[in-house]
Amino acid sequence: MNYFSSEFKLGILGGGQLGKMMLYETRKWDVWTKVLDASPEAPCKISCNQFVKGSLLDYDTVYEFGQGLDVLTIEIENVNLDALDQLEKDGLKVFPQPRALRIIQNKAKQKLFYVDHGIPTADFQRFAYLSEIEDSIQNGGLKFPFVWKAAQFGYDGQGVKVVRALSDLEGLPAGECIAETMIPFKNELAVIVARNDDGEIRTYPVVEMEFHPEANQVEYVICPARIDDKVASKARELALKVAQKIKLTGLLAVEMFQTEDDKILVNEVAPRPHNSGHYSIEASYTNQFEQHIRCILNLPLGATESKVAGIMVNLVGDEGHTGDVVYENINRILEMDGVTPHIYGKKQTRPFRKMGHVTIVDQNIDQARKTAQKVKETIKVISK
Template sequence: MQFFSSNFKLGILGGGQLGKMMLYETRKWDIYTKVMDAAADAPCKIACNEFVQGSLMDYDAVYQFGQDVDVLTIEIENVNLDALEKLEHGGKKVFPPTKTLRTIQNKATQKLFYTDHEIPTAPFTRFAYTSEIEDSIHNGGLQLPFVWKSAQFGYDGQGVKVVRKIEDLQGLPNVECIAEHMIDFKNELAVIVARNTKGEVATYPVVEMEFHPEANQVEYVICPARIDPKVAEKAKEIALKVSEHMNQIGLLAVEMFQTQDDQILVNEVAPRPHNSGHYSIEASYTNQFEQHIRAILGLPLGKTDSKVAGVMVNLVGAEGHTGDVVYQNMEQILKMEGVTPHIYGKRQTRPFRKMGHVTIVDEDMARAREVAQKVKETIKVISE
């Protein structure tokens, strides 16, 4: 099939920043794109060939959207899977496959998948409703502390809470959930695995993630991770095992814990481009967004090595600020060497909302990390 400057049409469900950065690559290759998102001012709107406003969870909207595209992909997991499944049965190419998405979309199902396939993960207990947890604690079935996770619709730190005492359960939604054993870890790591429709596989270097203690969001992504090469190799092997068993096509970002005794435990996965791979736009031979396009179209996978050390800093809305966004001190960070900001195109900010990211590249990792700290301290995402 001819993809470039042709009648081929790629459909993307979700019009946020991940879709916007995917469109950098489709524009580069002149691949025709059609995007759907619920927001009329979604970041993707200005860069795609066709934009459709509609709910990603609405069966009819998703099914109708997919009728006239040749390949359908996602930039967010929360989409109507029944509609995607019907499109698949009708002959449409959907990547990642609906079966993979069904496993991943529900965190309880995802954890059971790891257990069934002997993939190391933190011990957990599954609950139909949050209200069942208190009885389990009183009856000795569950011990404090633990991490509460909503089974569905969690993202960017939402739907996750550390529960240290029973009172911490107050205010949590009464939904299907898991209670996960708290892991005493050295590092949080991630590996992105690319797999194309022909079965070719490639992995990106292991990255290290530093999280905001309150928002449970990634603040820094550091590539390569500052870990022992043997640990890095183990992390890659486990990520490849997850990808193989899930039959993933496209990208699979595998988030993991490195324990105090250097065991690797899978935390969760995302079947798409991921925050942990943003550094690759500036630092890698083939960035993650181009790689995803290559994979789902069955094109040869690109080189995943890094050209230079990279650190990614997330730009999130400052606490106490809601409204029209202002990026304070942008000129100051642009004066710093090796610094590239990416602004996602969201006009409204709110506390901890992802508004952009900054990549810092340098031949010296320690120096890149120092500059990243300066960037974080300098730029502020506030409201007017």
């Protein structure tokens, strides 16, 4: 099939920043695109050929959106899977496949998948209702501290909480959840795996993630991770194993813990381009968004190696600021060598909302990390 400057039509469910960066690549190749998102101000709106406003979770909306497309993909996994199942039965190519999304969309099912396939992960218990956790604690079946995770609809630090006392359960959603053993770890790592429909598969280098202690959001992504080569090799092998078991077409971001004794445990996965791969736009031979397009169009995969060391700094809304966004001191970071800001196009800021990211590239990873710190301390995402 001819994808370039042709009648081929690609659909994307979700119009956020991941979709916007995916559209950088489709525009580069002149691939026709159609995007669905609930927000009339979605970042993708200005970059696609056709924009449709509607709910990603509504069966009829998603099913109707898929009519007339050649391939349908996602930039967020919280979508109506029944509609995707029917579209696939109708002959539409849907990547990643709905069967894979059913495993990943629910964190309890995802954890059970790891257990069933011999993939090392933190011990956990599954609960149909939040109230069952309190019963388990009182009966001695669950001990503090542990990590509570909502089974569905968690993102960007939402739907995750460290529970150290019963009072920490107050105000949490009442539905299905898991309680996960807290893991003492040295590092949080991630590996992005790319797989096309022919089964060609490649991994990106292992990255190291540094998290904000309050928001539970990634503040820095560091590539390559500052870890021993043997540990990096174990992480890439484990990420490959997860991807080969799930067998999805597209990108799979595998988040992992490096324990104190250098074991690697899978935390969770995302079936799409991921925050941990943003550094690749400037630092890699093939960035993650181009690679995702290559995967779902069943094109040859690009080189995943890095040209230089890369660090990504998330730009999130400052605490105490809600309203029309202002990027303070952006001129000052543009004076720094190797620094590239990416602004997502969200007009309204609020505390910890992802508004953009900044990539820092340098031949020396330590120098890149120092520059990243300066960037973090300099630029502010505030409101008018």
